[in-house]
Amino acid sequence: xxxxxxxxxxxxxxxxxxxxxxxxxxxxxxxxxxxxxxxxxxxxxxxxxxxxxxxxxxxxxxxxxxxxxxxxxxxxxxxxxxxxxxxxxxxxxxxxxxxxxxxxxxxxxxxxxxxxxxxxxxxxxxxxxxxxxxxxxxxxxxxxxxxxxxxxxxxxxxxxxxxxxxxxxxxxxxxxxxxxxxxxxxxxxxxxx
Numbered sequence: 323x324x325x326x327x328x329x330x331x332x333x334x335x336x337x338x339x340x341x342x343x344x345x346x347x348x349x350x351x352x353x354x355x356x357x358x359x360x361x362x363x364x365x366x367x368x369x370x371x372x373x374x375x376x377x378x379x380x381x382x383x384x385x386x387x388x389x390x391x392x393x394x395x396x397x398x399x400x401x402x403x404x405x406x407x408x409x410x411x412x413x414x415x416x417x418x419x420x421x422x423x424x425x426x427x428x429x430x431x432x433x434x435x436x437x438x439x440x441x442x443x444x445x446x447x448x449x450x451x452x453x454x455x456x457x458x459x460x461x462x463x464x465x466x467x468x469x470x471x472x473x474x475x476x477x478x479x480x481x482x483x484x485x486x487x488x489x490x491x492x493x494x495x496x497x498x499x500x501x502x503x504x505x506x507x508x509x510x511x512x513x514x515x
Contacts, residue, residue: 324491324493327491328455328458328491329458331446331447331455331487331490331491332446332447332455332457332458335446335447335455335485335487336376336377336446338482338484338485339377339378339446339481339482339484339485340377341484342482342484342485343377343378343379343482346482346505349379349482349505350379350380350381350382350383350505351383352505352506353379353380353381353383353384353480353503353504353505354383354384354387356503356504356505356506356507356508357384357478357480357503357508358384358387359508360501360503360508361440361476361478361501361503361508363388363391363393363440364439364440365392366392366393366394367393367438367439367440368393368394368395368396368409368436368437368438368439368440369385369388369393369394369395369396369438369439369440369442370395370396370397370398370409370438370440370441370442371384371385371395371396371397371412371442372397372398372442372443372444373397373418373426373427374444375424375426378444378481379444379480379481379482379504379505381442381444381480382414384442384480385414385442386414389413389414394411394436395411395412395413395414396409396410396411396412396429396436396438397409397410397412397418397427397428397429398426398428398461398465399421399428399429400421400422400426400428400461403459404460404464405464406461406464406465406467406468407461407462407464407465408435409435409436409437409438410428410429410430410431410433410434410435410436411429411433411434411436412429412433416429416430416433417430418430437469437472437473438469438475439473439474439475439476440475440476440478441462441465441466441469441475441476441477441478442478442480443456443462443466443477443478443479443480443499444456444479444480444481445479445480445481445485445502446481446485447481447485447486447487447490448479448481448485448486448487448490448499448502448509449486449487449488449489449490450486450509450511450512451489451490451498451511451512452479452498452499452500452501452502452511452512453489453490453491453492453496453498453499454479454490454496454497454498454499454502455487455490455491460495462497463495463496463497464495464497465497466497467495467497470497476500476501477497477498477499477500477501478499478500478501478502478503479499479501479502479503480502480503480504481502481504482504482505483504483505483506483507485504486502486504486509498511499511
């Protein structure tokens, strides 16, 4: 039942996201400006971003500013089905290697592995309670759970505002976000009382 609800929402949100991507080519800049105003990034924090694909909003402008402010950046690495992500250091302009199916641009194996303090996570859908719907492999959920066992992190989902749902179906293995930032609004997650 939960999986069927998630699949239905994924289909609807993929279409919404693709349409908004075409309508708002400037959205990544608006996202950057709002993100930098709304998210406090601790001095020296290691920041994980991602390489946008499949009509995802692009976090690169955020990453570029944070790099210039002295924050080490990293990108996620898919290690295999059922495994959490690892993270390799990344400097804007580094050559990336396509890994996996579908191929995801990834820093070379020679790049140092790190643990991020701030995770900028892509999404298909979100709600104001911090529930996030991704592509369905569970990589970010597993990773956020593992990272939170290691240290205090901040998980910020980014997307288009049209990807907000009244309620995202969530189960025991779904890891909530701390904040969500879109091209028009920053959401502080409503924690249950």
